[in-house]
């Protein structure tokens with residue numbers, strides 16, 4: 268069998284891929300629901316019934332008193348009135364007998380009178396009785412036998428996911444054990460010579476090319492969450508025979524084998540060839556993105572399905588959701604999981620290739636009357652895009668994308684109630700916003716932030732896509748920040764300009780400043796490579812302002828046209844040696860242990876439309892900005908000054 272690389276990736280629509288997979292499983296009975304097994308009821312939470320459950324015993328098993336009081340015959344109480352009370356002697360055979368809530372009522376009784384509605388009388392003859400002032404209807408305050416469950420009655424159907432109350436009902440009607448579907452056993456095999464465990468990384472550090480292995484952690488946790496039993500295998504290096512042997516061993520003992528990475532066309536991507544050798548390759552390449560190079564196949568002999576899961580972490584997690592979850596649900600007799608959905612307006616244009624269903628991760632919030640969805644990073648390696656995602660939007664393969672402002676359906680990872688208490692920030696990003704988010708969480712608010720640069724933030728406010736925008740736009744003419752930009756770009760929109768903090772901008776240089784850079788005047792030096800920020804970024808405006816003052820033209824600077832989108836990206840360019848310096852904030856330099864040459868404290872404001880400024884939703888944010896706690900936390904970060912925090916720098 269050839270061990271050569273497989274360059275051929277198909278583009279099979281998702282429905283077609285599923286139908287091939289299901290047909291192949293049906294042929295060998297691998298698509299059948301899992302068989303049942305008996306488990307004790309106190310072990311059965313989250314399991315799924317394999318058979319209907321019928322009550323063994325009735326509950327209650329006798330006519331029970333529903334109240335503390337006296338059991339009576341209802342006929343003995345007829346005629347009792349406020350003006351003509353009746354007396355009933357207390358005795359074991361009636362006409363009145365004391366019972367507690369839950370006690371069986373005597374066979375002769377058919378009702379209970381609550382103790383508060385009786386008056387106790389000591390009779391002269393030493394006997395006791397009660398006086399009642401109203402008659403009672405039959406079965407008053409009595410829980411008749413079988414009120415809850417009658418023996419032989421259906422208590423739970425088959426294919427029912429057991430909740431805590433279900434377990435109570437099962438025990439209550441006499442079941443100590445319940446027949447539930449066996450949990451599917453799923454092997455999770457991470458492959459890749461570059462992979463190291465997080466423990467190894469902590470012990471020995473990371474060498475260039477090392478990647479911390481965590482996809483198997485994600486996949487096995489997904490499997491467990493969806494009701495299967497994962498086996499997380501140790502990393503198998505990129506060795507054809509080793510991977511093959513592991514897959515075979517796993518197939519013998521599991522219902523499903525997941526092989527992670529090695530799914531595409533690289534020199535060490537063996538999974539598809541191994542599936543061909545061990546059984547049948549059904550699909551290699553599905554028309555979805557991320558997750559395109561997915562492999563679906565069957566291992567002959569054991570008749571086990573195998574899924575080759577792409578290595579990129581986002582592709583891996585989404586392939587789990589797309590293929591593993593529905594399979595486990597089906598085996599357990601459950602319908603595929605359905606996320607709550609909502610309509611939202613997308614905050615920016617998204618282009619998407621025709622021919623592939625694309626899954627875009629978004630944050631979601633409600634800004635005024637509109638729900639808005641802001642796209643997160645589309646990189647298949649950016650696991651934090653899934654961590655931060657409030658939901659996903661699917662762009663169908665027939666479409667070229669969506670326009671800004673277009674309505675889309677979001678499949679939510681959160682509850683709609685969480686979306687309602689979300690503050691949406693679009694604008695320039697700063698570390699302090701993360702701090703703000705932490706503090707806001709204590710007040711029950713979520714804070715999502717999309718980095719669109721200062722001007723991008725103002726544009727988002729104009730479209731009604733955000734509650735607030737962080738901005739640090741210097742006006743070269745006045746030396747003031749943001750005011751003239753708001754007047755120019757947001758005419759007619761009532762807004763409040765609230766100062767958040769001042770932060771140190773300066774030149775980020777390698778440790779020890781090897782090129783001896785002293786300031787912006789040095790940027791024109793022969794051979795010195797600069798890295799710039801994108802147009803519309805406040806930092807870029809600041810640079811241009813100072814270059815103007817120094818009489819330096821952009822053409823004089825090598826790398827002026829090389830643009831990065833965040834402070835961190837600038838710092839990374841310097842750290843990796845791609846540039847000798849870049850303009851950015853002190854915090855970014857500090858994060859990568861780079862040196863920093865201070866240039867100027869710039870003002871960073873929050874631009875907030877008045878309608879949101881005065882809303883209940885934003886009140887905790889204003890309280891934080893005006894309080895001491897957040898101020899102290901920001902002041903502790905290097906390069907920040909909080910002496911103007913909370914001042915109103917303008918309002919319109």
Ligand SMILES: Nc1nc2c(c(=O)[nH]1)N[C@H]1C(S)=C(S)[C@@H](COP(=O)(O)OP(=O)(O)OC[C@H]3O[C@@H](n4cnc5c(N)ncnc54)[C@H](O)[C@@H]3O)O[C@H]1N2
Pocket residue numbers: 276457458459461462478479480481482483527528529530531532533536557558559560576577578579580582647
């Ligand atoms: N020439 C082509 N190259 C690639 C194609 C293609 O069609 N033609 N497809 C791209 C797409 S799309 C994806 S998705 C990836 C899939 O890659 P593989 O499944 O072959 O996985 P690797 O290349 O081994 O790894 C990709 C990436 O993910 C990291 N990784 C792998 N396993 C883990 C793990 N267990 N935990 C954390 N991270 C992991 C790995 O180190 C790589 O960085 O292929 C594209 N290329």
Ligand code: MOO
Pocket residue numbers: 555556557558559560577579582647
């Ligand atoms: O399919 Mo890959 O998963 O797009 O990144």
